[in-house]
Amino acid sequence: MKDVEHDRPGTAVPRGAIPQVSSMIIANLMNHVQLGQGVGVDALPSDHATLVCWVIDRTGSMSGNRNDLINAYNEGLAALKASKASDEIMMQTLLFDSDGGTEVLHAYLPIDQVPDLSQSTYALGGMTNLNDAVFDGISGAVAYGASLRNGGTITKVVVVIMTDGGENDSRYHSESDLRTLIEDLLREEIYTIALVGFGYDASTYANKIGIPAGNVLNAGSSASEIRRALGTVSKSTTRASQTTIATGSQSFFN
Secondary structure (H helix, E strand, O other), rough: OOOOOOEEOOOOOOOOOOOOHHHHHHHHHOOOOOOOEEHHHHHHHOOEEEEEEEEEEEEEEHHHHHHHHHHHHHHHHHHHHHHHHHEEEEEEEEEEOOEEEEEEEEEEEEHHHHOOOOOOOOOOOOOOOHHHHHHHHHHHHHHHHHHHOOOOOEEEEEEEEEOOOOOOOOOOOOOHHHHHHHHHHHOOOOEEEEEEEEOHHHHHHHHHHHHOOHHHHOOOHHHHHHHHHHHHHHHHHHHHOOOOOOOOOOOOOO
């Protein structure tokens, strides 16, 4: 594919969003201008797109599983590239820790252009700014999706957050902010927000911020369990891209 310019999210917000949600998204994008950028509508392979954002923990506690996560990510990415839905999947990867904040590893790209994760791109450090990372991933996906829909593309949005521990060092967003944002978005059938815990029971946190129980995957922290979890994420993402998700009854992993 020829080189293309990336669309900037601007102030695009979902139709029907409550004013509080719209203002929070706009403020977040103004503070983090790289979020939600991606290829323009003219570069999309079809008029349907599933936007996939993987938000991945790179805190110091992941050091014992660094290679395992890299390998599992690359296998999961390969599965998405080989899936029947690959022509419609646009993916962005975010990495987070309190030292570096939320890093946009790459903008939204057609899945066949998404690079593998590596030792150089997955460097660890810092504590768990989970609230901020979740908000960043969702707000960027919302803005990019809105810009595509304004250009005539039919979109679905899948945001999957992966962490080995709970919130302990966010600076900008609270659990209350996230619950307001997520509950408003899930009223629309196009949005899926999911959470994966590696050796960490993510259920309590998910419940606090409004993620449905069926969208939570609690996995172990061994190499095989991380690999299995990323495989499940890939399969669930492919399934979500090919089906209509019923409003209010999301069950991403079931």
